[in-house]
Amino acid sequence: MAANPMYQFNVYRIGPEIKINNIDISFTNASLFMVISSLAILIIFNLGTKRSIIPNKIQLLAELSYSFISKMISDTAGSKAKPYFSFIFSLFMFVLFCNMFGMIPYSFTVTSHIIVTFVLAAFIFIGVTIIGFIKHGLGYLKLFVPSGVPMVLLPLIVVIEIISYLSRPISLSVRLFANMMAGHTMMKVFGGFVVSLGIVGGWLPLGFSVALTGLEILVAFLQAYVFAILTCIYLNDALNLHH
């Protein structure tokens, strides 16, 4: 069964079964890696809060990521998005660390599960919609009516805009999930080639596997960045209504 490239995505219970009102909330390998990622983030960034004028390496890392995300938010969503900084920071770091921990062999990739990414994306979608309605009232519906569109095309455009707005959580979650799943499946498949081709022909897929590992680390960072920056763009729509 280990040769099955989808086997790595299996979720299994660790420890006893926990049930509340007949709902299974057992601790699984997915939960384990969520906890590990969160703890790693907390430890690294807590070590980076030393008060010294000349930072050490961990402090530099923490401060550079802080200013990186702060710059990203102010570039895409403006200064109004400052109160949401800590949420976007946690989101980016959580997705990034889950992706990166998934790159360790025999580990589990939390973000390769559609339910996890969908819950995150749905939360963002609902939150952004609520923020939009609080800030602009019913005027937020103007988002679906772009300015400068001929009256004839307007009904069609409004329908398209509404569909694209409603599909945001799906596109956001599927993008991350599919990228992670596809990358890990591909690595597994090439790893399987190395084993099945043996010492004679295994070198080529091994090379591919090494190259793919580099690519996947890039993808892991890039998808976390994309997830965070799309959140910023949605926030920008809600905070600064341009249409």
Next chain:
Amino acid sequence: MLKKIIFQFLALSLIFTYSAQSAESGGMPQLNPEFWISQIFWLVLTFGLLFIILSKFILPKISNNLETRKSQILENIETADKQREKTEKKVKEFDKIINDTKVEAKNFFNSERQKVLDDINNKRLSLEKDIEKEIIKAEEEIDQLKKTSQEKVTKIAIETSSDLVKQLIGEDINKSSLSAIVEDLSKKEMEKHNGN
């Protein structure tokens, strides 16, 4: 050889993917809803805790650190600017002092030189006066000497000539006639001298 290997690779990969696909009986584990609730629960728990701890405790500290560093750097730059201005002022003062002292030294030198020159001039003038006086004195003396010497010379000449005449002739000659001759001769001599 290489072709063979590639062919083998392709064939084996086809077989492998086929076997892998056939082995995948359950499909994608992601679509199995058995642990969905558990994943949602743990996601909300871990992410919520992460968000709360980061936003309440860690991120304010980091932003605080960044702010203090920024303000400290600004302060340092300000103080550095102030210090630089101060040093520039000091350098200007220093230059001024050096210039002043140079001018003073020049003036002092000039005045001293003037003094020395004046002194020298005065001394020379007084010396010249002294010398002139001396010269005048000497000239007077010479004049007197000239006068007296002429008289003496004529006297001597008269006496010697009278003595000579006495020895030659053996008799005294009237002194007045002798002196008249001598004076006449000496006048002629003097005219010769003056004529030259």
